[in-house]
Amino acid sequence: MESHLAQMLSQLSVEDLKEKGIFEPEHEKVLGSLNLDGLAEYIESGKAKNVIVMAGAGISVSAGIPDFRTPGTGLYDNLQKYSLPHPQAIFEIDFFQANPSAFYLLAKEMWAEGVAAGKYKPTPAHNFIKLLHDKGVLLRCYTQNIDSLEAEAGLPADKLVAAHGNFDSATCIATGKAVPAEEVKQAVIHGKDGEQGWGEEGLMKKYGGLCKPDIVFFGEGLPARFFKLMQQDFPQCDLLIVMGTSLAVQPFAGLMHKVRDNCPRVLINRDPVGLRSPEMRPDVKAFQMQMRGNPIWIGEGFRFEMPDINYRDVALLGSCDDQVVQLASKIGWDEDLSCVSAAPRDPLDEAFERSLVLGDGPRVGEERLGVTVRAVHTMGECSLVIAQGSVVDFEGDAIVNAANTGGLGGGGVDGAVSRAGGAELAKARQALPVLGAGPEDGPPRVDMFGRGIGARIRTGGAVTTIGGALKARYVVHAVGPAYSNETNWPEEDSLLRSAYTASVEQAMEKGCETLGFSLLSAGIFRGGRSLETVLGIGCEAVRNTAAAPLKEVYLVGFMPAELEVLVAAAEQCFETSAEHTTAPEPSTDGAEAAPAGEEAAEAAPAGEEAAETAPAQEVEVPGGLVCPITDELMLDPVLCADGHSYERANIQAWLENHDTSPLTGVALEHKSLVPNHALRKVAEEWQNANLPCGALQ
Numbered sequence: 077m078e079s080h081l082a083q084m085l086s087q088l089s090v091e092d093l094k095e096k097g098i099f100e101p102e103h104e105k106v107l108g109s110l111n112l113d114g115l116a117e118y119i120e121s122g123k124a125k126n127v128i129v130m131a132g133a134g135i136s137v138s139a140g141i142p143d144f145r146t147p148g149t150g151l152y153d154n155l156q157k158y159s160l161p162h163p164q165a166i167f168e169i170d171f172f173q174a175n176p177s178a179f180y181l182l183a184k185e186m187w188a189e190g191v192a193a194g195k196y197k198p199t200p201a202h203n204f205i206k207l208l209h210d211k212g213v214l215l216r217c218y219t220q221n222i223d224s225l226e227a228e229a230g231l232p233a234d235k236l237v238a239a240h241g242n243f244d245s246a247t248c249i250a251t252g253k254a255v256p257a258e259e260v261k262q263a264v265i266h267g268k269d270g271e272q273g274w275g276e277e278g279l280m281k282k283y284g285g286l287c288k289p290d291i292v293f294f295g296e297g298l299p300a301r302f303f304k305l306m307q308q309d310f311p312q313c314d315l316l317i318v319m320g321t322s323l324a325v326q327p328f329a330g331l332m333h334k335v336r337d338n339c340p341r342v343l344i345n346r347d348p349v350g351l352r353s354p355e356m357r358p359d360v361k362a363f364q365m366q367m368r369g370n371p372i373w374i375g376e377g378f379r380f381e382m383p384d385i386n387y388r389d390v391a392l393l394g395s396c397d398d399q400v401v402q403l404a405s406k407i408g409w410d411e412d413l414s415c416v417s418a419a420p421r422d423p424l425d426e427a428f429e430r431s432l433v434l435g436d437g438p439r440v441g442e443e444r445l446g447v448t449v450r451a452v453h454t455m456g457e458c459s460l461v462i463a464q465g466s467v468v469d470f471e472g473d474a475i476v477n478a479a480n481t482g483g484l485g486g487g488g489v490d491g492a493v494s495r496a497g498g499a500e501l502a503k504a505r506q507a508l509p510v511l512g513a514g515p516e517d518g519p520p521r522v523d524m525f526g527r528g529i530g531a532r533i534r535t536g537g538a539v540t541t542i543g544g545a546l547k548a549r550y551v552v553h554a555v556g557p558a559y560s561n562e563t564n565w566p567e568e569d570s571l572l573r574s575a576y577t578a579s580v581e582q583a584m585e586k587g588c589e590t591l592g593f594s595l596l597s598a599g600i601f602r603g604g605r606s607l608e609t610v611l612g613i614g615c616e617a618v619r620n621t622a623a624a625p626l627k628e629v630y631l632v633g634f635m636p637a638e639l640e641v642l643v644a645a646a647e648q649c650f651e652t653s654a655e656h657t658t659a660p661e662p663s664t665d666g667a668e669a670a671p672a673g674e675e676a677a678e679a680a681p682a683g684e685e686a687a688e689t690a691p692a693q694e695v696e697v698p699g700g701l702v703c704p705i706t707d708e709l710m711l712d713p714v715l716c717a718d719g720h721s722y723e724r725a726n727i728q729a730w731l732e733n734h735d736t737s738p739l740t741g742v743a744l745e746h747k748s749l750v751p752n753h754a755l756r757k758v759a760e761e762w763q764n765a766n767l768p769c770g771a772l773q
Contacts, residue, residue: 086357093360100361103387106340110380115342115390116406119213124315126215127208130331134320134346135201135396136223141186169295173249176286180264180274183289187243188265191223198229201319201344203416204400206230207409210416216309218302220321220328222291229416239302239328241291245587250285252540252550254587260287295500298327300547304445304471310334316341320396323350333362333376342390343378344399352377358385438628445590446471446547447632451643453650458622460615460629460650462643463592467632468496471547472590476538476579478597479553483508483532483539489594493551501544501551508532508539536574540582550586554579556597559605568605569613572597576617584626592630593618598638607641615649 085093093099107114118124133141160178165171172179190196198206206229208214218237219226224244226236246260247253260279268275279287292298313335323329332341332350343350352362362376379386392399404413438449438461447465454460467475467489477493480486484505485494494502511531533539538554554575557568575596583591598610614631622629631646633639 083355085360090359098361100359103337105387106338107388107390110386110388110390112390112392112402112406115340115392116403118315118340119407124213126309126312127213127315127317128215128309128313128335129205129208129217130316130318130321130328131201131205131217131219131221131226132319132321132323133221135199136196136221136225137320138199138201138395138397139196139223139225141190141196141223164294167291167293169249169293172288172293173286176274177268179288180268183243184264186223187289188261191225191243192261196223196225198225200397200413201400202226202229202231203413204404206416207404207413209235210412211409213315215312216305218306218328218331220325222289237299237302237305239292239298241289241299243289243291245290246287247290247586248279248283248285248287251283252542252582253283253585255279255283255287257289260289263287297500297543297545297549300471300473300543300549303547306331306334311336313339315339317344318342318350319344319400321345321349332378338388340388340390341378342392343380344392344396344403346394346396348378348381348391348393350378351381352379354382358382445592445628445630447592447630450639451646453619453646455619455622455629457624458626458629460618460622460631460646462639462646463630463632464634464639465632466492466634467592467594468492469547470592470630470632472592472628472630473548473588474540474550474552474583474586474591475543475546475548476552476554476583476591476593476596478594478599479533479555481531481533481535481555483553488599493546493594497544497546497551499544500542501546504541504544505532505553508541536571536578538575538578538582540586548592550583550588552579552582552591554596556601558601559597559603559610561604565605569609572610572613573617576614577621580618580621580626580629584623587625589625589627590630591626591628592632595631595633595638595642607638608645611642611645612649615646619649 085098088096090099107118109117160166161171166178166182202225205214205217205226209231214235216235216237217226217231218239220240222238222240222242224238224242227233243261244257246255246257248255260274263272263274263279266272266274266278269277271278274280274287310331311334316332316335316339318332318341321329323332329350335341378389378391380389380391392403401410401413404410438444438452438459440449440452442449444461444463446469447463447467449461449463451462452459453462467477475493478489480490485491485502494505509532511534533553533555535555535557538552540550540552543549543551556575557571559565559568576593579593580591593614595611596614597605598607598614602610611631618629618631631642633642
């Protein structure tokens with residue numbers, strides 16, 4: 077791939093490269109010499125004030141823990157006894173669900189009888205990271221390791237990002253509920269059978285499914301904290317140290333590309349890895365492109381094997397321990413390194429680690445967890461936060477998705493969540509059981525795609541899945557009512573209250589500290605019920621339900637008019653006038669700003685949120701019915717009265733041209749038909765609001 081691109085780029089002129097924004101001029105060296113001496117001099121000079129360490133399994137090898145990929149000695153080369161289809165299968169979530177015994181056996185050896193038993197101790201490489209902290213220059217350590225030896229060396233929780241999780245907490249993967257890690261450890265030691273084991277008579281029976289430590293398997297999303305801190309840390313970095321990693325697993329490997337152009341980069345490793353392709357012409361700047369929907373870097377990598385264009389990269393090759401000892405000696409830290417205590421610190425669980433990051437709580441006007449705080453109310457130990465933004469971008473523990481009873485996805489917020497969550501979220505939603513489907517009901521009915529037919533979520537209820545590619549770790553899928561007429565409002569209000577309550581309870585059961593709500597039943601399904609009433613019910617339900625471990629519950633709105641009502645509803649609910657700011661008009665340049673790098677694909681199209689919250693227009697339809705018309709018409713696909721489905725792009729083109737010939741109406745809420753003149757009115761409202769449709773995914 078890169079070789080082919082390099083050949084194509086070689087044919088471009090410098091002017092072409094400049095026009096495309098990928099021309100790289102010559103750089104002055106940022107180190108006196110690109111070797112150990114130059115690195116030591118840079119650190120001694122005090123220029124390294126915000127050091128980031130990227131650590132892999134290689135720093136734990138001398139502790140007795142094998143790395144993964146070293147031929148002959150690596151973990152992947154020594155798994156024959158587990159009868160795996162391929163070595164990586166032991167850390168694949170699908171394989172674990174089908175054949176859990178292999179992982180549990182590995183967990184017994186590595187965790188229960190290894191890390192937890194104190195068999196492994198921090199190495200000089202771990203102690204060097206702690207020494208950087210002691211010297212006041214460590215900004216953060218990002219580790220791929222699941223052995224917690226950085227913490228054993230005394231590194232504070234707020235300085236450590238366990239990108240691939242660890243054994244400190246555990247979860248039932250079927251229910252999403254937190255499970256005591258100690259209980260899982262004891263079950264792993266006991267084995268599969270019996271009430272004390274991990275099998276059908278033990279943990280599976282007690283918690284409703286397989287339980288595993290919270291280490292990130294292939295096919296699972298990384299912790300939200302990884303993405304949050306990554307965005308703020310790497311632009312500040314003034315020295316990047318990469319130690320003991322093959323740089324083979326994304327998105328962790330891509331972190332090295334996120335530092336500034338003038339930031340020195342150091343590889344401390346047995347072998348050279350992460351190299352720039354020698355086929356790439358020297359004046360091409362690294363750039364990112366999409367391949368099969370995934371972002372990849374072209375032309376980036378360490379350059380220490382390309383002296384003509386290397387201006388910042390240093391390679392210290394060999395044992396990680398030997399190299400850090402030599403570096404410490406050069407700086408004059410050798411005695412300090414030998415005095416670093418490897419004694420374990422007081423235990424800091426994941427919840428406390430997140431509390432350190434969250435700091436003193438939300439403040440009005442700040443950007444927090446991917447949204448903007450507009451008002452804050454206190455609920456005992458918890459805060460209700462009114463925020464502006466897209467719930468898809470929420471970086472807390474969990475989000476609440478405005479789902480439908482089918483549970484597989486829909487339009488508006490539900491559609492945006494589905495797209496941002498990707499294939500893993502879709503798979504998790506398809507695995508939700510159809511309500512009432514049991515042995516007595518006969519064979520399950522399935523659609524043409526093999527998905528179960530029927531409701532998976534009751535109206536007024538909620539279920540939880542993994543977050544997939546979302547920044548939130550979990551998604552609580554809640555179903556609010558579709559309001560009909562005044563006669564049914566009391567019952568429908570009760571269902572809405574139940575949906576909010578169930579969502580909060582699900583988050584608390586998961587051990588979540590931060591939860592971001594989309595506004596349930598506040599868009600097209602609100603019918604004639606006032607927005608003030610619907611949002612007031614939500615605020616009241618959250619106030620009456622939220623408790624520990626929750627610390628912050630966010631109600632996230634997008635449109636300014638909606639936020640104004642939401643702020644007022646919260647004030648009335650708490651009978652106070654909390655300080656709040658005026659919500660600014662959303663950007664009208666076509667889309668919300670996407671996060672940098674590989675997370676860009678996770679940003680929600682602005683039009684999706686707008687679709688859920690735009691002001692309604694009442695249009696008379698045949699049969700005397702009145703139905704609300706909003707931008708929710710931009711569902712994908714749109715079901716029309718002629719029995720066909722039309723992609724959003726075709727609907728958008730039709731709206732822009734006001735061409736009524738292809739459509740005879742749109743089915744809304746599966747109840748009534750909207751004639752062409754209504755669609756024209758929607759088009760006018762859409763254009764007047766200057767709202768984007770969002771790209772067709």
